[in-house]
Amino acid sequence: MAQRVDDLIKWQILPAYFSTVAQTLLPLSLYNHSNPGPHSVLVAGGTDLFVQKPERLQSQPLHFLIPEPVVENIRYQNQHCIIKATTTIEQLRTSPLMQQMFPAMAEEFKLICSAPIRQRATVGGKSG
Numbered sequence: 001m002a003q004r005v006d007d008l009i010k011w012q013i014l015p016a017y018f019s020t021v022a023q024t025l026l027p028l029s030l031y032n033h034s035n036p037g038p039h040s041v042l043v044a045g046g047t048d049l050f051v052q053k054p055e056r057l058q059s060q061p062l063h064f065l066i067p068e069p070v071v072e073n074i075r076y077q078n079q080h081c082i083i084k085a086t087t088t089i090e091q092l093r094t095s096p097l098m099q100q101m102f103p104a105m106a107e108e109f110k111l112i113c114s115a116p117i118r119q120r121a122t123v124g125g126k127s128g
Contacts, residue, residue, distance in 0.1 A: 036063035074098060085124025089113065092123060 008014040036042060040063040073087040074095045081101070083092065092098055093109035113121065 037061060083123055085122060087123050088119060089121045089123065090115070090118040093118060 005014065005018055009016055009019055040061045041057060043062050043064050073084045073091055074097055075082050076097055081097070089109065089112065093106055098105055109118070112118070
């Protein structure tokens with residue numbers, strides 16, 4: 001991965017400061033696995049939140065909502081399909097249950113957004 005970033009900087013696709021991003025972020029303690037404080041920003045995927053409200057993320061503690069395994073996020077119970085808000089788009093797309101109910105879903109969801117976004121974006125939408 002580091003080589004890819006260096007190549008992208010060399011080709012002027014990324015700015016030079018990207019070479020130090022990992023070291024810059026290392027001392028930050030963003031992941032809080034305890035209960036959120038009263039002023040914590042709850043973050044699930046964060047794909048919209050990080051872009052639309054970056055100033056809020058700099059001034060308040062973050063509490064990341066860690067997605068549960070796919071089995072727990074998507075289930076069929078009492079004739080209802082239950083999908084937790086922290087389910088990622090990719091979990092939804094690859095769920096055997098969802099594919100059984102909607103056979104074309106796996107391919108059609110590839111048109112919604114890129115793979116990296118599908119890995120982070122949650123069905124519950126924006127947090128905070």
